[in-house]
Amino acid sequence: MALIRSYRLTPWLPLLIVGASLGYAVTVVTRLPWWTLFPIAALWLTLGLKLRWGAPQRERYKPVWPWSLVPLSLLGIYVYLADSFGNVDLGAVFFHLQAGMTDHGGGGKMVIAALYVLTMLALLISITWMARRDPRWRLTERFFALALLAINPLLYGLGQRSAAIVTDDGEWLDRRYVAPPTAMRSDDPPNLLLMYLESLERTYSSDIFGDAYADLEALGERGWVFEGVRQMDNTGWTMAGMIASQCGVPLMPAGLLHDTQFEPLTQVVPGVNCLGDVLAGQGYRLSYLGGASSQFAGKGLFYNGHQFQTVKGKEDWLAKLDDQQYVNSWGVYDDTLYSETEREIRRLENEDDGPWAVVNLSLAGHSPHGFPSQTCIDRQGDFDGQDILFSVKCSAWQARDLIERLEAEGLLDNTLVVLQSDHLTMRVPVWDQLTALDRDNTLIMLGDGLEPRRIRRNATMLDVFPTLLEAMGMTLDEHRAGLGVSLLGDRSTLTETHGLDVLNERLREETALQHRLWEGLAPQRQNATPSPTEQVVETPSDAPLEVENVSR
Template structure:
């Protein structure tokens, strides 16, 4: 009887695993189409077989552990982040680790993370096998390890942030910070601030058909701001809200946090934000969001900045008629808008001074969104992937909500702000988006807001003073925080210095970080005492005489 033999899988299998993973990583990090991974993998395997990788002449086996195991693992982390979110923002990684990631709705991300762990483990096993069976790999892979470390954007970013502690000038941004105004309001308007998760204005481009049409129609009755770009540390939900309500980028507490192994107890307590400014003027403040307020310090931020009503998934679910009508993050938008309408009615009926309501929807959340049943009934079947379906849903629900409140007479003397919290992360139309000049949604409606299109080079930092200006507050030099009112002629920091310069300065900044987080006043005073010794270049000083007073 002929004995069955098991075909040899080496070196085919190690070469195939490393080749496919190399190809996939390349397509994730670059703009190459997904099918390019097959060409890269085939080329890798072909070269490996031609050079007899893993089965060289005069093979000498040695049980070694490759130098590249750690660098490969770190690169795997970066590729996972890039695959999940598109652009990797280290600030987001650090902040979420410190503020907490409990009660998140990213179950799909957890499955993807597990897949990555298994895949990277297979790559590590393959590289180990090749190094042990091929002396050429043993000699060369240590240099490969160094190259991987040097090329990893994750480590490059960490190195840049670490270098900030020895920078010559770590207070460039802090010197440009302006405290919010102390002036009073003669006829304080109400404020309705709607954050539409990831619904950037870029979707208004004709490449995305009519997905943004309802927001475009809404903007015809008010001011539409074009050119609100995204600087670093403003590109995720909490960062976008803090930038637009405090006028500062969200610099994580990092080593400035007193208890490194405990969650944050406050979020940016060192600066006055929109809630603080309005609370001083007698406003009743409410925040309503479909997701958990425990995620990423959201509840801590709003409660710590004077919001008396802060409700998310945990607080709102007991009030639902159908507790099963939820998604992995929390409430669907149609439910959330109904709850928000009830809150506005309550505040209106109490008639106990002006109110401000902040709403954070979820329909546009990457990668595919969470369209509600109302949208399914109107738009037809959802394929579970097309983000434009969810964009259309989010835009229509926001427009319907505003028109409903207006029809009930609840928006008299009310400033309405419709805003994306940040640019979207990786979605089904990612390649089309990144080929365009991207900017955030920023629309203002209300009494005294004449229909207009304002084209300015700005960031989310400029939203904060623009809202205060539109509400009738007199600003110091038309500025607040690091932003400038887009209703004024005051140049923004982007117009003066450019976005790249801002990002470079942010990576070196330490004084502003100390301003944001509590317990750092002594360090700030020391820096302020020596600030006059800092010499700026003529470019730094241009158009900023008022700022440096």
């Protein structure tokens, strides 16, 4: 009882909890170093004790429930997401909830989430304690609650998406959509090896990261290197990056458009033709191989639904492992994946039954610290479990090693090899250095007749799709497919014409493109053709075919 009475009469503990929580939140949402939480907490505690917060001279206890408890909880969710992933993307949250998170590799994040919950409980208890014992807190925390609601980016994002329902023009992007072509120029179309390097953005080529990216730089000297491939909204996680670069559209989650909102998705973007659909129409044999589970985030649904005949992930590799313990929290290591990739390409080559396309997705560069394989550890030395640059170097080297092994066997003759990051990396130990730079994605193409060339364009992952099709010999109308523009042509991309901020703003207002993506899972969309009494007015720069010549 004495201890309880002591706590009730002592405000320093709740003040310390509030101050430490405030300091930590500030370091997460800003670029301040982590240690600044201590002076922030100390300043808060000093100010609180000096002003006798929680212990006024005339204390009047009142059993109230503070208004700020719910706003604080919502802000806590945002801070957790920002701390875990860097940039908070509501689209990613909604999509993963609906597409499924079976066999996710975020076991460590579950522990962190539990600690966050405990911290939030302590914070809410502290705020309640202060409000019940200090009338000044009871008065001011009401205004504090309103301020918390106003500054919470989560609620701001939800408000923007809700506003899209009643926007005057919710089909700005949809009017610019161009279906991909089906005609090949060549009688001997090339094979395709498309390697997604998890989170391995081109920004790592900066000198401040040493030689972590050196092996990809060496590969780039032999082919085409694309610079300036930015990240627009709804393309910043693995499935979104894949869909953007293979379908030319941002991944707008089905959300409430899904007829059965509380059931998992059965298809992923069924309303648009993607790389698999185009290549299947040309007689390609298609394979997707991933180190993580193909059931996670709808990867299997996407590839099976877009005509890939072979779709394999962690669950397919485990039974083949000589050492069943040689796995990480997400799946198999990249040396295992690349051995299976080599085996798959050899199988396809031996069948000699038309061109093939193999897509794979690595794991080594996954945030926050990566998953370097034992092959890399044998080559690079011990991994401390924290150094993401160790993992980046491992990922780059293993990709180069696979390509060189396949080339030595002649398995990449008449093959276009594409190496690209699936998205910019999420929060990692070098986050502050990365975010201080001008960030862009990796995109490298190698193949017969591709002379070394650097192409710098203001582009997004949407533009990878038509660029890939043209590099494979397909003829594109105006160099366009999906919402993208080929970086090999002379037409302006949407980013060059309008800017990335405008694209992101239009995306938040868009409804028609969302209906297009989920055609069949969403209610029938209204006819976009205006009636005789209606007129759609656009400025010349807004016209659907506003792409312009790009001077070189």
